[in-house]
Amino acid sequence: MSRYIMVIDTRRCVGCMDCVVACKTENRIPEGYTRDWITETVRGEFPSLSMEIRSERCNHCEKPPCVGCCPTGASHIHDRGGVVLVTKEKCIGCKACIASCPYDARYVHPEGHVDKCTFCLHRVERGELPACVSVCPTHCMHFGDADDPHSEVSRLLASRKGHTLMPEAGTGPRIHFLT
């Protein structure tokens, strides 16, 4: 078995959005939509400030509420790496999954089906990294198998402090942010 995760080093990230535009070209995302985005969290008052910059996307949760609530089985967990996917032919566009997602990671594609990050499974199957990871000029993004203790992502998680988004939602998010 494998369990794909992303580990993103917020110290290196400059929020340039190369990940966003790379995803858009790689996956031919229509104008006006995107599967990933940049969030900044600023704390403090001028000039004593800190800021965390994060590249965010679907968390490919361990317990994805979007899969449980899908009436047609379009939203599902793929065998490979536990990636959460949407079979567009099965999707009826009811948006239950969108309502259930604590991360607001899904949108309705102009063709009528729901769309979201796939961890670029089509690339991963060819032995390539997800597009966002492969273009990042700051090398802040890492992708790999959390079940392999020797993988880069496992080593990074073991050696650095980090957090996930809204762990209290109980969905088991698999995008980790190093701080």
Add this chain to the structure above:
Amino acid sequence: MHSVSRRRFLKISAASVIGGSLAGHALSASVGGAATRPTGEVSRIPTFCDVCFWKCGAIAHVQDGKLWKIEGNPDDPLSNGRLCPRGTGGIGAVTDPDRLRTPLLRVSERGEEKWKAVTWDEALDFIAAKMERIRREHGAESMAFFTHGIGGTFLKNLMKAYGTPNVAAPSFAQCRGPRDVGFRLTFGDDVGSPERTDIANTDCLVLIGSHLGENMHNTQVQEFAEAVGRGARIIVVDPRFSVAASKAHHYLPIRPGTDTALLLAWMNVIVSEGLHDRAYVEKHGHGFDAFAAALAPYTPEWAFPETGIDPETIRLTAREMARCKPATLVHPGRHANWYGNDAQRSRAIALLNALLGSWGRKGGFYIPSSMEVPAYPVPKYPKPARAKLDNPGNKFPFAHETITTGIREATLSGKPYPIKGWMVYATNLFNALPNEEETKRAIQQLDLLVVVDVVPSEIAAWADVVLPESIYLERYDELNPEFFRDPFIALRQPVVESPDDQKPNWWIAKRLAEKLGLQAFFPWKDIEEYLDTRLRGAGLSLAELKRKGIVRGPRQPLYFEEGAPAEFETPSRKIEFYSNQLAQAGFDPVPRYTPPEPGPAGSFRLLFGRAPMHTFGRTQTNRLLSDLMRENAVWLNAVAARRLGLKTGDYVRLRNQDGVLSDRIRVKATQRIHPECVFVVHGFGHTARGLRHTYRKGASDAGLITRYKTDPLMGGTGMNVNFVTLEPATEA
């Protein structure tokens, strides 16, 4: 469905630093879905990028004859296989619905954007006839050429063949000029582009107003992230808590315009505590004692009320820089035209580096090299009858490049001789030069204004003839034998054909030369023959470059300790701590501090800068990049915003000290900026109607820069001398 899409828009915009909502943005539903993935064979064609001037090596992926995506070329030492967002989004320039498609001839008043589509022959015949007439009636020097980037090479050659010396790029007097002058005066050389900054190996990086990460010069940002990752000390000086500031160990929230005071105080600490690189200064320095004496008054206590940086922080950071020397890099910046004293401020940066011994040292400034590629043999260009007129009487004695605004001034005055024609290549002068009205008045003196561009920019709107150039992914350009850490030669080659009647600049130059009877200066059959001849002179071939995109040469010694030559082309042949040539010309031999002039009460100093996904004002119609940032926002200190009753997302207009009112712009109320200033990303608020997608989206900083302060050393235009107030705006 629509409401959900809207939610996506708001999320991206609210999340992004740069703000600007995408809501209300018309949706295009025409593009195929993600899962309908084409299966045709993908060809990979190497070339180099042109979305900015960094010239990163790229590989275009073409599937079923259509451009699919662009990635970095792993062999390219600039991109290291990874492009920036603009490079990745470069394909949006090809499909941009707003791009120019055919030559246009003006049919009404200048600026009214009323055109007649014409053939290339009609357009070029019109230009040739006007240029002939200008040469006959006023002399060839009465044509001026404004250009930016490597694409302008062939048109520049045409202007030289025609016989004018008046060729200028805004990259000097509106951008990096003061920096280059400050470094030349000190080290006898400038830092070049790409800059010779050894961020990759630095132990302490000092950024003064340089917002790396937002300013997305690819190699520098890559090396910056690397430096952050390996724990190099980072010191950031900026009135805005920039992205770089958020990575810093020390963030110094300086009062805008007081950088020279901080630099002098830092040097005062280093010299008075004896922390400088004594052996280096002794071996390479000239005039150190006089320099040290001149620094004496500039204590941290003196600098405190000017800069707002407390004396202990000044001392602490100065000592930290000294501790890491010579692997301390005080970054020279790039856009340096701020306050009109910029060459001297840049010289202070150079001097601080000199004290730390970082020039020619690992982790400081390396010595770059390039590969030799012989020129294609052409006849000698004619010597112009009159000298260039941008700098009459050598008023700016240290200007080593042509001053754009000097040409504009001469066009307005007709002195020392009239300028009657402008050709403008790939630079939107209304965005680049300060004071739009002066540019408009100068244009009204012209018999001919030709603009070569890819989109109908503001300067194109005022042209008599607009020539549509092919996008960089559709054309060959001049070779790039780059001066860099690793020398290399790169080829730009077409990866797709131009969709309409656009032409590459080499074709435009050659065809116009033929019409002007200057074909002898373009003796090559076509660009492939030209490039192949040059490459064969270097022992290479076009076929090889077409296949590889880049050929690298052997790395030369980078540092003095590796054997790189320690040569300084200053009058003393040393690093000039005290500058006799400045003293002789009547300037301060050691930089001095002049406080910035305050603005009207209740106003904010207008600062501008970059966002990572846009280049100048030329990418806002690229739909891939505009999806990342559709409008700019005005950054306003959160406390000031509360006082003014403004909150994030509110639309306002900015009114400057001369009453000029901007287009509406959203407020970004934030803790991340000094209360004395506001900040906008440059390149928005377009007023050319042809730029349909971005027309009047956000506010133009250029429109508000009615004042500028000219640098007495080199004629650069300091532009951070304008002030604005904010007025609520509800209607578009």
